[in-house]
Amino acid sequence: MNEPAPDDDLAPIFDLRDRTSQRREDEDLDTDRLLGRLGDALPSPPRILRVAIVVLAVVQLALVLPWLVDTDPFGLLDSSSGSHLTRDGSLGLVVAVVSLLTAWRPRWALPCFIIGSLALIAQAVAGLFDDSIAGTGASEFVHLPSIVLTCLVGLAAVPLAALGPDRRRTRR
Secondary structure, three states, X not given: OOXXXXXXXXXXXXXHHHHHHXXXXXXXXXXXXXXXXXXXXXXXXXHHXXXXXXXXXXXXXXXXXXXXXXXXXXXXXXXXXXXXXXXXXXXXXHHHHHHHHHHHOHHHHHHHXXXXXXXXXXXXXXXXXXXXXXXXOHHHHHHHHHHHHHHHHHHHHOOOOOOOOOOOOOOO
């Protein structure tokens, strides 16, 4: 009675698993190649746009970081309350961070644009419910960098060059 050894019964199963894992590795390599080619085909925003975003985001950070701790070293928000400064500082920080993220990884520009736009909308809605004592007007121009940054991030989300595989710069 020639019964196969228990190991012989399992050999086809293990062999199948080896083939399946090999196939998955091949598919992963194909996927990596395809994504690499797709990344090469997507144009990157112009370098000057990325530099402008970084410079303006750093200015924005210099403006809003002190507001988070209820100080206004530049005297830009006159007699604003601590809650007003903190709110404007946190929303300005959101815009600055998503802008820096866009400059670093341009392919994230669209989600960053949406987040920055939501922060601006939240700031505008909160401004409607501010105390009437806190004057609006000239002091609200400090929010101009946030608006410009969000527009630049939106511009970075739009392909400014023709699509094609012969692009040298890639999105990261």
